[in-house]
Amino acid sequence: xxxxxxIKVLQVVREAxxxxxxxxxxxxxxxxxxxxxxxxxEVESALIFSEIEEKVAQLQQYRKALEEINCGMKTExxxxxxxxxxxxxxxxxxxxxxxIVGRAATLGVV
Numbered sequence: 058x059x060x061x062x063x064i065k066v067l068q069v070v071r072e073a074x075x076x077x078x079x080x081x082x083x084x085x086x087x088x089x090x091x092x093x094x095x096x097x098x099e100v101e102s103a104l105i106f107s108e109i110e111e112k113v114a115q116l117q118q119y120r121k122a123l124e125e126i127n128c129g130m131k132t133e134x135x136x137x138x139x140x141x142x143x144x145x146x147x148x149x150x151x152x153x154x155x156x157i158v159g160r161a162a163t164l165g166v167v
Contacts, residue, residue: 060108067104073097 074097081090 060111063104063108063111067101067108070097070101070104074101 074094077090077094077097081087081094084090
């Protein structure tokens, strides 16, 4: 059942429970009203519990989706790490070459 439907039904059940409890206050000891009040309380609890179960299931779905995305990101990170290491090696090689050419230029070789 959808959230809004549960909330609407819960509201109707609570209104009925209030009406029954109001009738009980003017007719204490009425066995039928007491059974009705108890049953409405149980229904209210069941509705609240079902909503909690749905939320737990939804949270589990979100957790699974996040784990899948994170797993994919880890794979991408590993790929990018390998690329980064190669780019870093190229940068160092260029730095060494620039240093060599710079020294050669100061000596008048280039």
